[in-house]
Amino acid sequence: MISHPHEAHSSGQVLPFRESLLAMLGIAFVVMLVALDQTVVGTALPTVVAELQGFEYYAWVATAYLLMSVITVPIFGRLGDYYGRKPFVMVSIVVFTLASALCGMATSMPFLVLARGLQGIGGGMLVGTAFACIPDLFPDSHVRLRWQVMMSAAFGIANAVGPSLGGVLTEAYGWRSVFYVNLPVGLLGLWFAWRYLPHLRQQANTGAIKVDWLGAALIGVGLGGLQLCVELMPERGFGLVTGGLLVMSVCALVGLWQWERRTPNPILPLEMFRNPGLAPLFLLAVFVGFAMFSLLLYAPLLFQGGFGYSPKEAGVLVTPLVVCITVGSIINGRIITRIRQPNNMLYAGFGMLALACLGLSQATRGMSHHLLLGMMLLCGFGLGFIMPNLTVFAQQTAGREHLGIATAMLQSLRMVGGMIGTAVVGTLVTRSYLSGVHDALQSAGAGQWQARMADPQILIDRAAQARLLSQLEAAGHNGALLLEQARLSLVGAIHMGLALAAVIAVLGLWRSRRVPPIKLERAVKPVMATEQGGARG
Incomplete structure (x- = not known):
């Protein structure tokens, strides 16, 4: 641990190169933990639902x-500004890793949802x-921006192996293994963070910091109530x-x-x-969150449930999306400091x-794999041009005193x-699919x-599909035709969801035109303290 003050080096960093490298490796493993979880779970999720029974x-x-x-x-984010971020990074890794183990032990969908909520607490601490x-x-x-290439590389490794790894692990060892893969990564990240991440503080701590717990509770009630309302509406x-x-939700x-x-210390x-x-x-x-998570969650369902691909094949198709987020971030870092108007990268990304x-x-199912790969690649590049710039632009605009919370x-x-x-998108997909299946069965x-x-x-679980087909045939129905109509209903439903994501991207x-022109200016002799005192950027 670094416990003494460091003056910033002329290169614009507060630690020497070797210490900076090791500290960034620690952060990179933490980032990899979150990225690996998101990409691996997305590919495995249709299989998880097929086994635990609970599409709702x-x-x-x-x-x-x-x-x-x-x-x-x-x-x-606010507590890190006052107390330093290292203790929270370490606790968050422990919580996230333990929650991953609980996810792997889930015996029902409600259990899995609760374990994912605990994982979200750890993930929120990590991100914050x-x-x-x-x-x-x-x-x-x-x-x-140059050092953030390491973050892009960490995302790249996790995102490159994540979807395919999720498919391979699901087929070879069952879906539970996709959660257990977080355990070794979490332990490695914990060791690096403890050993090499310095304990830096942005603000002087002059007394006990009051956390806005009521604000946090109101956020939870407001967003949770809205979420539950949207989920229950189709039924x-x-x-x-x-x-x-x-x-x-509105009252909250x-x-x-x-x-x-x-309140004097608002959470927002x-x-x-x-x-x-x-x-x-x-x-x-x-x-960007709306579009990205809709893609990560429903593209695997489109490929597996709609097009009949195996988890491994779906993973291969999702891989270009997540890998090109990383590649796009690296390319963005090379371009944005060389162009006159950095804001143009936002236009390119959203377009x-x-x-x-x-x-x-x-x-469609008959579309060539190369074309599907190309579209996933384009998604990835777009996200890679948007996300790092939003972060850097916000940090540049907020200033050092609000850096953590911004x-x-x-x-x-x-x-x-x-x-x-x-x-x-989930509500849209569920309602449209049920309507299509109902019409096909009635006719x-x-x-x-x-x-x-x-x-x-039923479109993913091959064994259940075979049993249903034989029962439908025994009852005098064309089972293959009915299943195909259900598959077409699912494809049409997900198409509607993805079209909505396209509208949001437009x-x-x-709205990118409302972002004021950003100038990425160089810092002049910033100073950072590890125990107290502010930093100027």
Whole structure:
């Protein structure tokens, strides 16, 4: 651990090269832990649902994680500003790794959802602290962009192996192994963080820091109630339960707005939302989260349930998306410091994302793999041009004193977008699929089979599919035709969801014009203290 003050080096970093390298390796392993989990689980999820029986919880496996992360990211982003980020990074790795083990031991979908919620708490702590360590170590934005190539490489390794690894592990050892793979990565990240990550503080600690627990609770009630309302709407319609949840959610969010204006240490600093430089970046973070998580969650279901690919084949198709996020980030880092208007990279990113989502919304089972790979690649490049720039632009705009909370808010709002995206797209997919299956069965006089085919898991579970086919044939129905119609219903439903993601990406392209022109200026002799004192960038 580094326990003495360091003056910044002329290269714009607060530690010598070797110490910077080892510290960044620690952060890279932490980043890899989160990225590996997201990509591996996405590929395995259709198989998980097929075994644990509960398609109604499909979106909740992702949204439980996101909801808990949304609450914890700003809390620990603020605490990291005061107490230093290292202790929280280490605790978060422990929580995340233990929760991964619990996910692997799940015996039902509700158990898995709860374990994913705990994993979300660890993931939120990681995101709220680990990402803000980088500008602590490298105050100069030019230097930071060069060192962030290591983060891109960490994402690259995790994202390159993640989807395929998820497919291979699921087929060879069962879906539980995709959660257990986090254990060795977590232990390695914990050792590196403990050994090499310095304990840097941005602000002087003059007393006990008050955490806005009421604000955190109101966020949880507001977003959780909204999430539950959207999830229940397809099944129950707008009735007493869903209406009550919606009213509760609105009241909690209004109460949050009023409370945050009065409390001295708000979890959501409202002045940031009024900042003309930060507000549009926050909105773009919501848009990119919506599109990205919709793709990560529903592209594997399209390929496996809709097109009949194996988990391994689906993993190979998803790999270009996640790998090219990394490659795009690296290319972005090389371009953005050399062009006159860095904001243009946001236009390029959202434009590519919109085109790719639109293309995938028209994809068919007969489409060539090369074309599908190309669309996934375009998605990845678009995201790679957007996400690192939102972070660097926000850090540049917020200034050193709000660096941690601004970074945390950006990551948190991206998760809010992901939560909204998976809920809305999930509701759209579920309702459209059920409607299509109902119509097909009614026209064939096989309405009594609705319950058996209401869950798209029947399109993934080959053994259950074979049993259903034989039962349908014995009852005098054309089982193969009915299953094919169900498959077409699922493809059409996911197409609608991806078309919505394309619309959101177009909105992002349009709203990018509201981001003020960013100048990536070089820092002049910044100073960082490890125990107390502010830092100037």
